[in-house]
Amino acid sequence: MTxxxxxxxPLPHAAPTGASAPFWAGCAEGELxxxxxxxxxxxxxxxxxxxxxxLSGDLAWEVSSGRGTVxxxxxxxxxxxxxxxxxxxxxxxxxxxxxxxxxxxxxVAPEDIRAGLPVAVRFVAVTDSLTLPYFAPEAPEETx
Amino acid sequence: MSLTGRRAAxxxxxxxxxxxxxxxxxxxxxxxxxxxxxxxxxxLTLDDVDGISGDATAAGLLYDLRxxxxxxxxxxxxxxxxxxxxxxxxxxxxxxxxxxxxxxxxTDRSATAPWTRPENEFVVPFGLFTAAEFALIARxxxxxxxxxxxxxxxxxxxxxxxxxxxPGAVYAGRGPITxxxxxxxxxxxxxxxxxxxxxxSEGGCALVIAATDRAADAASAPVHVLGSGSDHAGPAYxxxxxxxxxxxxxxxxxxRIGERAAGRAFAQAGLERADVDVLELxxxxxxxxxxxxxxxxxxxxxxGGPYVEDGGIGLTGATxxxxxxxxxxxxxxxxxxxxxxxxxxGVQQLRGEAGxxxxxxxxVALCSGGGAGAxxxxxxxxxxELP
Numbered sequence: 001m002t003x004x005x006x007x008x009x010p011l012p013h014a015a016p017t018g019a020s021a022p023f024w025a026g027c028a029e030g031e032l033x034x035x036x037x038x039x040x041x042x043x044x045x046x047x048x049x050x051x052x053x054x055l056s057g058d059l060a061w062e063v064s065s066g067r068g069t070v071x072x073x074x075x076x077x078x079x080x081x082x083x084x085x086x087x088x089x090x091x092x093x094x095x096x097x098x099x100x101x102x103x104x105x106x107x108v109a110p111e112d113i114r115a116g117l118p119v120a121v122r123f124v125a126v127t128d129s130l131t132l133p134y135f136a137p138e139a140p141e142e143t144x
Numbered sequence: 145m146s147l148t149g150r151r152a153a154x155x156x157x158x159x160x161x162x163x164x165x166x167x168x169x170x171x172x173x174x175x176x177x178x179x180x181x182x183x184x185x186x187x188l189t190l191d192d193v194d195g196i197s198g199d200a201t202a203a204g205l206l207y208d209l210r211x212x213x214x215x216x217x218x219x220x221x222x223x224x225x226x227x228x229x230x231x232x233x234x235x236x237x238x239x240x241x242x243x244x245x246x247x248x249x250x251t252d253r254s255a256t257a258p259w260t261r262p263e264n265e266f267v268v269p270f271g272l273f274t275a276a277e278f279a280l281i282a283r284x285x286x287x288x289x290x291x292x293x294x295x296x297x298x299x300x301x302x303x304x305x306x307x308x309x310x311p312g313a314v315y316a317g318r319g320p321i322t323x324x325x326x327x328x329x330x331x332x333x334x335x336x337x338x339x340x341x342x343x344x345s346e347g348g349c350a351l352v353i354a355a356t357d358r359a360a361d362a363a364s365a366p367v368h369v370l371g372s373g374s375d376h377a378g379p380a381y382x383x384x385x386x387x388x389x390x391x392x393x394x395x396x397x398x399x400r401i402g403e404r405a406a407g408r409a410f411a412q413a414g415l416e417r418a419d420v421d422v423l424e425l426x427x428x429x430x431x432x433x434x435x436x437x438x439x440x441x442x443x444x445x446x447x448g449g450p451y452v453e454d455g456g457i458g459l460t461g462a463t464x465x466x467x468x469x470x471x472x473x474x475x476x477x478x479x480x481x482x483x484x485x486x487x488x489x490g491v492q493q494l495r496g497e498a499g500x501x502x503x504x505x506x507x508v509a510l511c512s513g514g515g516a517g518a519x520x521x522x523x524x525x526x527x528x529e530l531p
Contacts, residue, residue, distance in 0.1 A: 012269065020266075072283045072386070073283060075334040081255040082254045091280075101266075102267060110334070115283075
């Protein structure tokens with residue numbers, strides 16, 4: 001089976017909000033950014049204005065290691081719109097710092113995807129204005 | 145129940161024709177037809193109506209049908225029905241029309257239906273749509289409990305065969321559908337094959353909720369709302385639909401959403417699970433029925449797959465499920481009608497008007513809406529008698 005590939009070309013996407021703009025700016029710079037509360041240290045994602053744990057408004061952006069594991073996934077064969085080439089694999093990734101992220105898995109054969117599979121972020125500029133954080137299996141030698 | 149002791153009941157129901165496409169039909173035209181048919185079923189007329197609900201078009205209908213001044217409901221799906229019941233029981237209205245219809249909304253067939261495609265910035269660029277969102281919940285259950293594609297297919301085959309035997313269903317006469325048929329259909333979003341998924345279609349439906357003292361002229365006995373509940377975990381299609389998503393109070397997770405709602409409904413009704421004769425479960429995708437059976441307490445955590453495999457959801461099983469074919473084979477006419485149609489069917493069962501798929505002697509029905517891919521589940525218990 002061939003490996004899943006990133007998308008290429010224009011994709012539907014929504015404009016960032018005030019809270020999320022730093023996340024998307026990070027993607028463009030090759031950083032997977034998330035927020036940590038300066039008051040209670042809780043990690044949150046997607047970006048918010050107030051900490052979901054203690055409601056503090058004092059949130060700091062940090063850069064993730066980009067490593068995680070597959071929590072759940074699907075392999076799509078009927079695309080949401082013709083902008084998406086099939087197959088592609090939406091997944092929920094458990095990121096090491098303690099948050100979950102929706103993404104697509106790439107560079108893996110659909111039959112090799114499993115829960116707990118170690119993955120690492122791979123940024124792909126699908127267009128000049130949109131860089132997406134995909135996830136690919138971590139190289140074996142990088143696995144502790 | 146209200147402090148005044150006034151009770152509301154469902155006194156009229158109606159479906160329009162349902163089809164993949166209803167050529168020339170409009171959402172408004174179908175809504176008017178459904179409303180008039182439900183009122184006729186209730187032995188009432190537009191002149192009796194002093195409340196309306198259904199979806200975002202309800203205010204426009206209120207004006208166009210010259211119902212005002214009237215009570216206007218704002219809730220969605222099952223909760224629109226319970227909101228109307230509560231309004232009547234509280235004395236805010238006497239006769240409420242709950243109506244919705246859809247036609248002409250899904251025209252670009254190169255994409256999935258517009259109401260299935262989220263627009264959130266963290267979702268849309270990854271190609272998520274409802275089938276994929278619900279697949280993420282299903283997959284986690286399969287990983288945790290060993291639930292199989294065959295068990296999912298059993299749900300779809302059971303419901304689709306019910307629909308095949310239902311006059312007026314979009315896929316009437318198209319069955320029986322077997323587990324093998326489902327597994328042989330093309331993959332949409334693994335583990336969901338085409339036949340594990342709801343269809344898209346057009347149509348309308350309506351219900352009339354009235355104070356029981358206004359229901360004297362109804363052709364059929366009123367159906368009582370014995371209990372209801374709703375569980376929400378956030379906005380649909382914006383956050384990862386993770387089975388283990390939990391809130392501040394701890395305990396129940398997203399994968400079990402609906403457990404709290406069902407518990408509240410059963411407590412209000414003073415009923416046990418074993419008292420339920422028929423389950424009109426919302427069936428957007430096959431796995432969602434397995435999830436709801438567990439969340440509502442008809443089987444234990446992780447036991448939903450074996451339960452359906454053993455025939456528990458068949459018409460002769462302990463808990464017949466979605467007896468008109470649901471969104472898979474009866475109809476899936478847009479966001480609101482598909483939710484109301486579970487309650488319409490529950491009413492038909494309790495009136496003994498469910499045709500070839502009548503559950504003999506059905507007195508209590510549980511109807512549901514929502515699903516874990518959408519981060520909410522709503523429940524209503526219907527009965528032929530008040531406790």
